[in-house]
Amino acid sequence: MHQRPIGTATRGTTNPNRLRRMDRWIAATHGPALRRSDSPVAVDLGYGAAPWTAVELLERLRAAEPRTAVVGVEIDPARVAAAQPYEREGLTFVHGGFEIPTTGQALIRAANVLRQYDEGEVTAVWERLCARLAPGGLLVEGTCDEIGRRHVWVALGPEGPRTVTFATRLGSLQRPSDLAERLPKALIHRNVPGEPVHAFLRDLDRAWATASPYASLGARQRWIAAARAVSADWPLTDGVRRWRQGEITVRWSALRPATG
Known part of the structure; x- marks a missing residue:
């Protein structure tokens, strides 16, 4: 029996290069794990109304590990249908939610997905997503502004949360605490x-x-x-x-x- 995807649709807002800071950090810090992986598959969870973030994730991760494949996962079937013309070798789009319809991911990226949920729901979502990781896999969950100048994310392994990264375009920074408005749901309150x-x-x-x-x-x-x-x-x-x-x-x- 086909199960309904877990979660609710995001607003779908996306812009080219919005997630470049997160992507570059992933490629730099998780690249060695991707290279060690027998199946370096990355999931772009909740990529939104346009497929740009998944396309860019593939390009940036392949610079670190050319075997990397990216699967864009969206809970809105209309968004999946709109993205599928952009599929190519190593890039696919599927219908799904927090259950992740593929297995053994080396990476799951969930950007601007949990902001509409209650803080009390975050831990259960983290645990569900981490359970879909391969050994040595990484979940990166966070929030950024519309054009990617300010971004904060949590990195989690199968065992749970490891680190919090604050990233900003320094030329536009007045003071570091300006990043507080982009804290992920687990920390923003x-x-x-x-x-x-x-x-x-x-x-x-x-x-x-x-x-x-x-x-x-x-x-x-x-x-x-x-x-x-x-x-x-x-x-x-x-x-x-x-x-x-x-x-x-x-x-x-x-x-x-x-x-x-």
Whole structure:
């Protein structure tokens, strides 16, 4: 008996290059795992009304591992039908939801999918998606603005959440806490005093302000100085190579919600 896909349709908003920051991070940090995989299949879950994000994901991941295949999964059958003319070798589109109608994924990317759900639903969705990963697989779930200037995502393995990455176009950044509006659903309501994510963004803002003399060398050097400063108190998992891209990644254990 055919089962109804699990979940509800997103607004479907998408723009070319919207997810480039997330894609580049995935290719850089998860590329070795893709190369080790016997079947490097990536799922673009909830790609929206147009197939651009899946097309771009294939291109960027194939730069890291040429064998990579991408499956776009959408709960709206009309969106699947509209995307299928874009199929080619290594790129397919199928009807489905959180149950993921394929198995053993090396990667699942869910961008701007959970924002319409309640915070209390997130853990169950994460667990369901992580159960569809191959050993060594990765789930990346997060939110960005309409043109991809600000983006925050959680990376999860089969065992659960590992890290949180904040990524921004540095030339448009006033202060790091501006990224708070793009926190994923698991954290967006936790940006209040007493919660770790609030403390982290507060400390990053302070480090950004202290690093203002570096602004004469450019926003990139200022960001690197701020990241280096917060690394003394927060467990960052990356370094200058990623900081130069306008990123900073923190262990999930340090930002995990404190209450509720």
